[in-house]
Amino acid sequence: MNIREVARLAKVSTATVSRTINGSDKVTPETKERVQRAIEELKFYPNTWARALGSGRSSLYGLIISDITNPFFPELVKSFEDIAVQYGQEVLVANTNYDSERMELCVSRMLQRKVDGVAIMTSEMDERWIREFNTREIPLVFLDTGTAHDLTSNISVDYAAGVGAAVEHIVGLGHTEIAFISGPMMLRSARVRREAFVGCLKSRGIGAGLMEEGNHQASGGHEAMARLLSGETRPTAVLASNDMTAIGALGAIHERGLRVPEDISIVGFDDIQISAFTQPALTTVGLSRDEIARVAFRALYSSRQDGARGGEYAVQPALVVRRSTGPAPGKGEFSGRR
């Protein structure tokens, strides 16, 4: 079943069928009507590849993420797809699994499928792959990596502001012993968050806090928190590099028989959906996946459609205060609700 059969049934040429499918305005309403009916009757679905081959446009946008299993990403994927659908485009999602071999696979999938643009939402992207996209003039958008030029856009997250708001909130509650549980230091994104924390403390004249390394998952947060609790100086507040880490930390604290936030305050990062339902609900620095996805898609789409140059975009995180933060022990009456 193909366009020719439709053409035959509608008694027109294949060109006319093609025009109808593509919504050309150079087709008489009557003809269009006839063709539509033939399409309906045959339940014809135009072959996407053949369309792409013929036209040179794939209407496909790539989205490269690290790990679909990390709750931050599914929400991003969903938002990206929703907006792509609005623009009549499609999305090809690929996972790197934080693995450079898989990363190569992701890149070649994108190249082989001739995507019209790629959103690289993982921080670990080898320079040489980027070059492959550049030489083929495929628009790119990064999350907080690389800089805008030609067909490359960049979305930068103001981590300093986000972490700053968190630290301010914590300091305002009287905390002085503030610890940080980072993500895996081999990940650029994790290092950036950690540096924002260190810088923030320094600029406020607070001595460098306790540091532990996690893995951006609950397990790592749990272990890191356990180490923190058995250390010499126990922190009264802990910032985590992401919410999963904070959730793991929460568990370790409870296991020790300590309470959050009465004994220790916790702040996460990302504001994934589940954070509103942890015990207690997590105070966290929210990063809008919706906004990131929208900005990313539009950057790619406008590069492609209007030949726009790459741009530099900024996204502001926002502190979401819930129940996991409270006054430092001994500092004023505790007013939180358990």
Place this chain on the structure above:
Amino acid sequence: MNIREVARLAKVSTATVSRTINGSDKVTPETKERVQRAIEELKFYPNTWARALGSGRSSLYGLIISDITNPFFPELVKSFEDIAVQYGQEVLVANTNYDSERMELCVSRMLQRKVDGVAIMTSEMDERWIREFNTREIPLVFLDTGTAHDLTSNISVDYAAGVGAAVEHIVGLGHTEIAFISGPMMLRSARVRREAFVGCLKSRGIGAGLMEEGNHQASGGHEAMARLLSGETRPTAVLASNDMTAIGALGAIHERGLRVPEDISIVGFDDIQISAFTQPALTTVGLSRDEIARVAFRALYSSRQDGARGGEYAVQPALVVRRSTGPAPGKGEFSGRR
């Protein structure tokens, strides 16, 4: 840049390049070597669509899910992709968002991209769409819906056994007032789980328990639990239709100042990753996404490759006992660890 340029550089015909790419054994090692070098040098990536068009095989398998944001699915997606990659195939993921309009979009994407098979992991699939796949002889595999025939396979989850194990565990702990928080009753998958619960109670001679309807998300579990707590008879144990629901319920219980499992025991369903890190860690009926994905992919792949008929497969859930279940209040010493 295309196969012809590679052919020219390697001084062979396009057919030879094609053969090299496809790993044909009818090419002299030397020739193959020359072609490989040319490909490297030109950084040539064969156009997937053209390949599919020429060969009639897409090497693409569709995976239709309800909602990427529901933690059950990302793990399924990951497993499915991993196994597809092992077989050198690719995956096209589509979300229905529980919306019938989006569902139609998903189906037409699959049809337009000429996928080699589709795993339908959402329970709400309109009969008429299924027919579209059937008439085009596209292998299908369902999760717990439909029956095996021709090119259609089905994976059935033994909900009765899973729920049975949970009920047995709970009853063994002395509970008699057992409630169930279901998913949205408009979803078949939710109804199936609920029926398994009702049937299980009945077969054990226990009267029909309390029932509340949730939405398979934390918010619904929270609200349903709140209703349960303000009802006349307070249950001492609650089974939830999925883990997110259970997590929401946990929050509602804590807000009332009650403890889990001392005052109320909770059992979830699915065993999503985060369930090991809730407070307390959730006892739940685990469903292996890995197994489901593997079985589903293989069913599709063998239908396609070996022309195998559709099969009926079974997956057994397994109870994972953690900390959210304990003896019914008043029944024996409480021995759980908080």
Place this chain on the structure above:
DNA sequence: CTGTTAGCGCTTTCAA
């Protein structure tokens, strides 16, 4: 073992 060539299903000039 290698090359020639006719498609695959659609788009898109160019004419009519």
Place this chain on the structure above:
DNA sequence: TTGAAAGCGCTAACAG
């Protein structure tokens, strides 16, 4: 407004 026909990049039958 419509049709004829030449590709798009690759595969596969057929020759050699």
